[in-house]
Structure formats: structure tokens, C-alpha cells
Amino acid sequence: MPSLWIKRARIIDPATKRDGVGDLYVRDGRIVDSLPAAARKRAKVIDGEGLVACPGLVDVHVHFREPGQTHKETIGTGSRAAAAGGFTTVVCMPNTSPVADNAGTIQLIKDVVARDAVVRVLPTGCITVGMKGQALAPIGSLRRAGVVAITDDGDCVQSNDLMRRAVEYARMFDLPVMDHCQDHSMTQGAVMNEGVMSTRLGLRGWPNAAEDLIVARNVILSEYTGAHIHCQHISSKFSVDVIRRAKQRGARISAEATPHHIALTDESLATYDTNFKMNPPLRTEADRLALIEGLRDGTLDIIATDHAPHTDYEKDKEFDYAPNGILGLETALPVTLDVLVRRSRFKLPYVIDLMTRRPAQLIKLPGGTLADGADADICLFDPDETWRYDAKAGFSKSSNSPWSGQTLRGRVKTTIVGGRIVFDQGRIIER
Amino acid sequence: MPWTRRHLLTLEELSLEEIEQIHATAVAFKRTLSRSVRKVPALRGKTIVNLFLEPSTRTRMAFDMAAKRLSADVISLDGASSSTTKGETLRDTAENIEALQADMIVIRHAAAGSPLYLSRILGIPVINAGDGAHEHPTQGLLDTFTMREHLGSLRNRKVVILGDILFSRVARSNIHALTKMGAAVTLVGPSTLVPDWFTAMGVKVSHDLKSALADAEVVMLLRIQHERQAAGLFPSLGEYTSMFGLNKTRASWLNPKAIIMHPGPINRGVEIDSELADGDRSVILEQVTNGIAVRMAVLYLCAGGQPEAVTAQGDEGARSS
16 A cells, blocks of 8 residues: 655644644555655655645444345445545444344444445444334444444434433443434324425424424433433424533533535425435424534534435335435535535534544544544545536435535545545545 | 416416416306306317326316316226235326326325426326325315305405314415415414414414404315324314304304305214205305316316406406496
């Protein structure tokens, strides 16, 4: 593996508070402060002029559908979409078929990752057996098998008592519990945010109160047990406020926002386009703005995509019958830059922090930095290049993106994982 | 203005002028219905497919009747006999219907937005005969047509829609048509079935029957479904009737010349007293008859016909003359 010499890039590393134009060196898979003269001569030079070099992006919420739903995505295709989006580490949800509720399935996933993935793909395990919310999964064995968190994904544990025991038990391993916050009793048949738009469109509403109740439940259980609970894809203004106050009291609660929830609202559903259907649903402008403020003041810790591939024929249905979820990995960076940096005046290093160091810390990974000696996971992007995103031409196996066909600003040029270039100038570099 | 629409998907997207053009055309077709030979050759040689994937009696028969009065050939398919029960997608079913060379498709579907979805797939006109809780545009057109026959212009007329508004496509289509026509619309019913979200559509929301009915010129009742009670939206049909059912006493609060409407099917003794449903203020069966003329107008226009001229006289009904 040749050494790398990235020249004259704007190097942004929130962990070391570095932000300036300079050179970056990689040797033997690690970031190094300098290269010896002989190594410099042989190094592969990457022209960083006009580009930002930052730690490889980290996404703690993706669905790679393997095993069992490989018609939608595989670990191979999903990891390529991640590389194309500048991500070097992603965390897979356990709602595969079968679900990842036992060490054997985790081992299978790890074997496929070792064989097929081009970025670091880490598994999560279920909280409960079969993701059914009835009995605890073997959380200790899952931990030993290598999961970085446990979650029942879209099947939010409804029993408060079982959730209490789950977080209490997981605390013993310091294992984060990730929760998709949804009170199912309030969302039967729901397909979009409940409000003026659902009333107009005649679609069954998913009230933000159903999220707020579970977020509040998680705050209460976290404070009661001392366990860390991570609230996934927060969508509601009220939930942001609940989390803000919990953090002021010192609760071990963390939360993520998705690019789509900070960029779009339920107004987008006017044409019943199923590429805007996801769970939790797009909400109102007031909610959207509250999420942005939550990211600004640290109430919401990180950006995560909830990359959720579905085939054309699954999405090409009556709105009520189409599955929830949209792609996220290949559009996350430009969409987030647009919403947070250009429209909301966030500083670029802060936004990069939301997508690198902070999510890495959340799952206790050493990465997310360009410090001397760190694994050389690097994303190089042009913050100003405009390009037309065509989901069909993308690297995911599916193409269910609300941004397909749109012109985006900010483009990933090169992705480096452990010192190896895995994506460069629009192409995956195969091993 | 010439008629340019090929589909009828919602009343929300129609202009006031388009609604009036449909009404003017329906007036002309209604005249033909009282002739000894009630058939006109307007759509001779055309085939219309009624794809009813949800149960319907009135709407389906009225579309069937309208198409036949226009001399079109009609094929009706319902959910139980179509391949959708074998797992065929709506897209595939519809593309097959088009491949069988149908000229127009009329669709009733439980999923909101499905007529719009079909209109983007198919090259033939799509007529919405009711999509979930979204819209039922021909019902809204025939209801407002019937109101105009009795009241003339609907500008500033006080119209009350009473019942399960939340799940009603009839209510939504009427709201869009009535607000465009200038009527003052109040929605009434239990707060669980008439959420305040509706005020964003330019109507009032009330849970007080007496003040809402006071001097109203139209009261439109909607069917109360037992399923809503099972879902916990209200305690019982009995309580509903005691609080919101239309009976003689409550009808006396209306304007003396008020009309009573209902899109059917009626639950006698639940949302309306049986006597009132059959009384002289009830126009429930007129609505059904007008449904033929209005649907003839819609089929004719969307098949490429041109509307009758809208005259000011259309706004002068029996009442004001």
C-alpha cells in the first residue's frame, strides 16, 4: 500500500481543532505528521487544491438489508454507497431477515463485511428476541460477538419495564441502547405527519406526540438507571426541548437528526411521492427549524442518515402501501452542508464534527480524527462543486431518493479507508 | 375558456370556472334525462372501465348509468374479481386495462392519492370516484349542483357539514367546491372526528350543534361508521345520536327553507331521524339523480368534449327568483 501525500487541502479535524490549508500524510494505513524523504518520493500525491480534507464520515444508522433482503441492498453495495458519500464507518441496523438477535447472525454479518465491504461496517444487535419486544435478546453474547450498540430499530420496545431492564442490563457493558422513538398505539396505520397536510391529503397521521412520549420515557429511564440511551432520528420540536432539558440536568441521553428531517417538511408530500415517505415522517417547518437549533446548541449530538433502501417496485405503489425509508448515504454531505452551513450559518468544522468525531465517540470508536497515528480514514470533498445526483446511477442497489434528479452542491472526491483509496473521482477502487 | 383537463382527480385543483363549466354541462345533460329517449351519442365507440377496488353502490351505478346514457361501452371490475386479490399491483392492473384499449378509467380506491398515481402512469383519462379519505370529486360536484338548484348562488350561503369529517372524502371535496363558490362552511361533529386542522382549508369548526345549525341553509350529514367507535374515537353510536344526530327539534333550528343532504348510505336513526330522511326538506334522492347528469358531464368533458357556456342565470335558483 503506497504512502499518500495530500497536498494543499483545507484540513479540518475537529478533534485536534485543526483548520487550515496544508498537507496530510498517510503511511502504513495511518495518519502521520510527516513522511521521510524516501517515502515522499514514492508516495501517491493527491492534489487537494480547493478541497476539504476531513476525517472519514461516520454514520451510526444505516440499513444494508443483508442477510435476507439483498434485493434492496447488500453489504457490498451499501458500503460502496457509503464510500461514494465520504463515509468510512457505518453502523448497520439489525432489522435484517433473520433479525440480528444472536451471535451467529452477527458472525455471519461480520464474515460478509470482511468479504464484501469497502468501508468499515459495524453491526448492532437487537434489544429483544426476534425484535418482538417480549424478552431480552442475549445482549452479553451479542456484545462478545462484536455489536457496537443494541436497538430494536423500527420496532421500538413498547413495554416501559422491559426497556428499563434492557438499558440497566446494557449499562453493565457500557453498550449504547439506540431507540427509534414511537408509541405504536398512537400510530396505527399512520403514513405521514399528523397535521394540516395529512388532513388535506386524507392520509392517516402520525402525531409528533407519539415520538415525544417515548423520548420522555427514555429520558426518565436514563435518569433513573444511569444508562445511556440514544434517541434515533428525532423529528419533533417538542422532543428537542425534552432532550435539551434532560441534558441540562446531566442525563446520559444522546440524539441524532437526519439530513432529510432538517431539509424537508411534510409540504413535500403534496403529490403523494413515496420517495418522501419515511418513519418518523417529515414534519412541519417549525419542527425542522427546531431540529436545526437543536444541532446548533448541541441538544442533538450528531447527523445520521437512516439510509433505507427499497426497490423501485416496492416504492412504486399507492402511498399507503409503499414501505417507509429513503436512501441517504450518497446525498448526506451535500444536503447537510446546504442546510446547516449555507442556509443556517453553521461553521463548517462544527458540521464536520457532527458527522465524524461525535458519532465515533457515541459508539466508542477510536476514529473520527486526523490526529497523528490515527487510522487513515479520510474524506476529501469539494464544498462548492455542483452536480446532478441521479439515484439510478448511484452505488446503492436501490434508487429511492427524494433528491434524485436534483442539483446538489458539495461533492465527495476521494474516500480513504485505513490508508487505502476506496473511492476516487466518481469510481469505486476495488481491492 | 375551453376545457383542457383530461383527468378529474380532485376539486382542490379545479378553478371556480371549471366547476361552473361542469355544472353548466350537467344542466344540459340533465335535460336529456327527461326525454323519452334518454341516450345521447356523445361517447359512442368509447370504452370506459370502472375499476372499483372498494365497495360502492350509488357511485358505481351512477357512473355506469352516466356512461351508458352517453352511449359508451362500460366494463366494471371490482376488488373481489380483479387480479389485485392475487397480488397484482395497481400499476400492472391499470396498464393491462390500458393495453386492452380502454379509453377512460374510473377508479375507486381505499388509498388516498391513487388516482393521481394512475394519472401519471396511464395515457388515458383517469376519473377519481373516491380515494380513501382524500376526495370524491364527482360527489362534491353533484352536491353543489343540487344546492345550486335549490339556492341559486352559493355565495355567503351557510352550509353545515355534520358527522365524521376526519375520514370523509365527501367532506373534503365539498369543502373545496363550496369555499371556491363562496359559501360559508361550518364543520360540526365530535372533536375527535372534526379536528381543528380543517380550519386551514378555509372553513369553521364547531362542536356546538345548536349555534352551527342556526339559520343554516344546507345541512349535509355524513355516515357515522361503527368502526370509528371501535377505534375509540367516540363512546357509542347512542351517544353520537344523542349529541349530534339530526332530529325534528334540531332541524327546527335551521333556516325554514333549508335542505337536508346525505351522500348515502344512510344509517337511519343514527345520524338522521328516519322521518327527516324521507321528509320534504330532504333532497337525498335528488342528489342521486343529479349524480348521473354530473358524471355524464365529467366523462364527456374529460373525453375531450367542450362545456356549455356558463351563464349568470346559473346563479339564480328557485329560491332567489
